[in-house]
Amino acid sequence: MKKIFTMLLLALPLFAINLELKSGYVAAHTEMMMDSTIDPVNNYLKADLTIENNDITTINGKFWVETTLFTSDKSDRDKSMYKEIQSDKFAFATYTISSIVKTEKEDGYVINGTLDFHGEKRELSADAKITTIDGSLVIEANSMILMSDYGIEMPCMMFMCVRDQVDLLIKATF
Secondary structure: OHHHHHHHHHHHHHOEEEEOOOEEEEEEEEEEOOOOEEOOEEOOOEEEEEEEOOEEEEEEEEEEEEHHHOEOOOHHHHHHHHHHOOOOOOOEEEEEEEEEEEOOOOOEEEEEEEEEEOOEEEEEEEEEEEEEEOOEEEEEEEEEEEHHHHOOOOOEEOOEEEOOEEEEEEEEEO
16 A cells, blocks of 8 residues: 555646746737727736646646637727627637647747637747746747638728737736
8 A cells, every 4th residue: 555655645746737827917019000900908917737747738728708808098999999809799709728838949949829809719829938937937928810810800990990909918916
């Protein structure tokens, strides 16, 4: 019995450990030609991630946000955004990690995965910096999407249109 217990204890590091999200957000950035920047933020990031043997490249799982929780400096624009992305029909945006690859940069990684947004699933890679700070694992990643890739036409007023490209930044602390 003692041998079985010892073997189980030695095998524990081989199992994945759940990462507990302490804080996180997703920030989006786009622009309206000849007008201003549009920078909604969602401070209610959720995550279900695991890691094996403290090896960053083994992180697996998903992040998600509720689309109606993005807010900018203009609430009327936010309401228009919710309408355009049909947040009543597509309440969540989910990113599922498929792999994490170390790059040449210090603390540099590429996170590969699939973004499920507005009823469309598309491959999406993000450049990331993943560090350990004061015992916390911190992931800072950025990427870019085209809203048209997800079946969303950006609104126009006269000849001023919102840019199709949206730059994404995610920060999560575990």
